[in-house]
Amino acid sequence: MLNQADHADNEGTGRRAGLDHADVIEGALALVEEGGPEALTMRKLAAELGVTTTTIYWHAGGRDDIVTAVIKLMSQRLAHTPVEGILAPDRVMSAARHVWESALAHPEVTSLAHQHRSTSLLELDLEIVLARELAAAGLRGDSARDALRAILISVGGFLVLGLRDESAIDDEHTSHALWAGIDDPGIDPSTVESLTHPVDLHALFETTVRAVVDHYVPGRESRP
Amino acid sequence: MLNQADHADNEGTGRRAGLDHADVIEGALALVEEGGPEALTMRKLAAELGVTTTTIYWHAGGRDDIVTAVIKLMSQRLAHTPVEGILAPDRVMSAARHVWESALAHPEVTSLAHQHRSTSLLELDLEIVLARELAAAGLRGDSARDALRAILISVGGFLVLGLRDESAIDDEHTSHALWAGIDDPGIDPSTVESLTHPVDLHALFETTVRAVVDHYVPGRESRP
């Protein structure tokens, strides 16, 4: 969906296609947001930009470099929503929720980052916000690190399922689909019945991540 | 590493390569365990088995079918280690640890399942063990389901990082590598210093998952 008009100001220079590093990365981001990580191929990107794949290599390197640049670009664009709450655990929880929500707002790019093992590159700014709240809660050194990592890992677990649900319309291998075939004498029928239905991820996120936050963050401090 | 001797008992029948559905899946599993998910290609598998790719399709279908079958095979092979502990939360924790440890024992297959969005297919038997312990702890219906999902999601979050570390010798995008470049006035220098070092995942697993377990599982019940 990038067209010549988007970089018309580059025409008339020594360049023939008027292509920029930024143009390549923005085109790549557009491809990912439209068709997911697997839609980002060198040939499709080249076609989108109206050039040959070789031109892409000249401007922005190989696919790996482009993926990294796309993640960095999205990282900058992630909304810096202010943290809410008075008590320290509430504010930490709010920062954790930002990570969760901004990832769900851009599921395709988050999936891309996940596949590329660069989730923390995408989330770094939000991790810093979370770290500040932990510092304000009185956590220092190793205990701050452990709290940060534990919270981010928990959020990450929810993200795996949250992103899964996006594309799982026909999925036969979801946990709740599999439980439909289970009949175990050690488990109550009402429990099995519950397990055949998908869970309310958002509600479960709140209580579970809150439990982790409460375990690591002292509760009585407040913040001006 | 499969050779003709492995299925010599099939020779002399109407078959020419003496190939079986089970042979294909075991060959696929071997490829994955040796070279990771990306080593499982139809051509490599065919070469390993000494046939053409088309033969693979005849016996076991396309790559998707093979991946599913590999995961099911590994699911059956996962050790049924007995749950330990007397108090309910200890036993639930033990069952959760089984999920974590059996996944780490087979990182490549777990990665494959993860990519295929079939983690719960791989872990189903261990999920059932966990569900039994939750039932024994007195949890029924929705509260049993929520506890199970919350615990599995937490374990899943740790798995993402645990599997990451396996292949992260040169990784520039790990969280602790990124924090080395951060200088934020709102965060204590000792905290930043801590964050530049990798975390002890096993220790963090114990305390974090335990916090989740304790939040969902009543603590006073015991089991004969």
Add this chain to the structure above:
DNA sequence: ACCTGAACACCGTTCAAGT
């Protein structure tokens, strides 16, 4: 400095043909 065309070494999958 910027861009193209052709090529290489891979993929998954299908189809007609052989025994």
Add this chain to the structure above:
DNA sequence: ACCTGAACACCGTTCAAGT
């Protein structure tokens, strides 16, 4: 019933060549 060979439509990447 079981297996092959050739082909199709894709990949990422490189290299010599053009302007």
